[in-house]
Each structure stands twice: as structure tokens, then as C-alpha cells.
Amino acid sequence: MKNNMSEEFFRSPKKRGKIAAFLSGRGSNFKAIHDAIQTGAIDAEIVLVFSNKEEALGLKIAQEQNLETLFLDPKNYESHEDYDKAIIREIRKRDVDLICLAGYMKILTPVFCNEFKNRIMNIHPALLPSFPGLHVQKKAIDWGVRYSGATVHFVTADVDMGPIILQTVVPVLQDDTEETLSERILKEEHKIYPESVKLFFEGKLEVRKKRVFIR
Numbered sequence: 535m536k537n538n539m540s541e542e543f544f545r546s547p548k549k550r551g552k553i554a555a556f557l558s559g560r561g562s563n564f565k566a567i568h569d570a571i572q573t574g575a576i577d578a579e580i581v582l583v584f585s586n587k588e589e590a591l592g593l594k595i596a597q598e599q600n601l602e603t604l605f606l607d608p609k610n611y612e613s614h615e616d617y618d619k620a621i622i623r624e625i626r627k628r629d630v631d632l633i634c635l636a637g638y639m640k641i642l643t644p645v646f647c648n649e650f651k652n653r654i655m656n657i658h659p660a661l662l663p664s665f666p667g668l669h670v671q672k673k674a675i676d677w678g679v680r681y682s683g684a685t686v687h688f689v690t691a692d693v694d695m696g697p698i699i700l701q702t703v704v705p706v707l708q709d710d711t712e713e714t715l716s717e718r719i720l721k722e723e724h725k726i727y728p729e730s731v732k733l734f735f736e737g738k739l740e741v742r743k744k745r746v747f748i749r
């Protein structure tokens with residue numbers, strides 16, 4: 535009996551990692567992560583695709599892939615914090631290890647960020663800490679920077695300022711429009727986001743103060 539128990543113990547590795555993807559729009563980054571799981575590059579499963587927008591295209595894509603989806607309407611909650619607490623309950627129910635923000639266009643309250651410290655990732659279409667916020671591809675063009683890119687970072691209550699995991703650089707061309715630059719950056723986003731998630735589930739990411747070390 536004792537032997538069986540210890541065998542069982544040694545035979546069962548840590549459970550498979552669980553991801554919740556949060557999105558508000560088309561969901562191409564969520565899809566890139568999902569594709570990387572399908573090919574076996576990431577050893578984890580997406581247990582929930584959550585949105586604050588009922589009509590988000592990403593929710594439809596998730597349903598087509600037979601993933602569980604959830605929409606909660608912010609209008610049904612008295613405060614932003616109450617809304618986030620409701621989401622926390624849903625995340626807890628599903629024993630989620632990592633939350634991937636993938637075009638989730640609602641700021642997370644400190645209550646939420648602190649509940650999942652170093653377990654929420656975001657992708658941002660600029661080289662942070664330059665150009666936080668919205669419409670950053672246009673801002674990069676208007677500034678005349680020669681290079682922009684994308685950043686995957688852990689999320690803290692300080693919006694777009696959490697510890698940086700991976701970055702990728704793309705040139706800004708003279709005839710770029712917001713659309714052409716966004717497209718060039720997006721292609722790279724689809725590489726570094728799955729890569730960051732992979733590193734997380736391989737246990738290779740270590741956060742020391744503001745810095746992320748890849749072991």
C-alpha cells in the first residue's frame with residue numbers, strides 16, 4: 535500500500551498548465567497561443583477565453599475551437615472592482631496558472647493584479663517603456679522613431695509598466711501608415727507571445743524586482 539502510494543506520487547507529474555485568455559477584439563494573439571499549444575510547442579491548455587465584449591471576434595474563434603468562453607457585462611456590476619472580483623472568482627474556479635491578456639481593452643484594477651502577481655502577461659505593440667497606452671503605432675510614426683516593435687510583460691497595477699519578458703524590434707519605414715506598421719508588428723507579436731508562454735510553463739522565467747531572468 536505504502537509503495538503504491540509513493541509510486542503514484544512519483545508517476546504523476548505536475549498537472550498540465552492552465553491558461554485563461556482575456557480579449558476584447560479579433561483575438562489573433564490568443565489564436566497564436568492556441569496554435570502553439572496545438573502543435574505541442576506549449577505544454578498547457580486554454581481552459582477559458584474571457585471577454586468584456588460580447589461581440590468580440592476572438593470569442594467566436596474560441597467557440598469554433600471548442601474552448602470554454604465567458605462574457606461578463608461590466609454594466610451589471612456596481613464598480614470596476616466588483617467586476618474584477620467576479621472575474622477572479624471565475625479564474626479561481628478553474629484553477630488557472632496563467633492569464634494571457636490578448637487585446638483585452640479594459641484596465642485591470644489593483645485588486646486583480648495583486649491577486650495574480652507575476653501570473654498575468656500582456657502583449658503591447660511598442661517597445662516599452664516607450665509608447666504605453668493606445669494608438670502606439672501611430673505615435674511611433676509621428677515621433678519619427680526608426681524602430682518600434684512589441685513587448686510581452688508581466689502585468690502590474692502600473693499600466694504597461696510591468697517586468698519585461700520578451701521584446702522584438704521592427705523597422706519603421708518612411709512610407710509606413712498606422713496600418714502597415716501595425717501589421718509588421720503583429721506578425722512578430724505572434725512569435726514572441728507564444729514563446730513567452732512556453733518559457734513560463736517550462737519554469738524558466740524568474741522575476742527579480744523589475745527584471746525578468748530567463749534561466
Ligand code: GRF
Nearest residue numbers: 560561562563637657658659
Ligand atoms: C495587439 O496589437 C496587441 O499588441 C494589443 O492589442 C492588439 C490585439 O490584437 N495589446 P489581437 O486581438 O490579438 O489580434
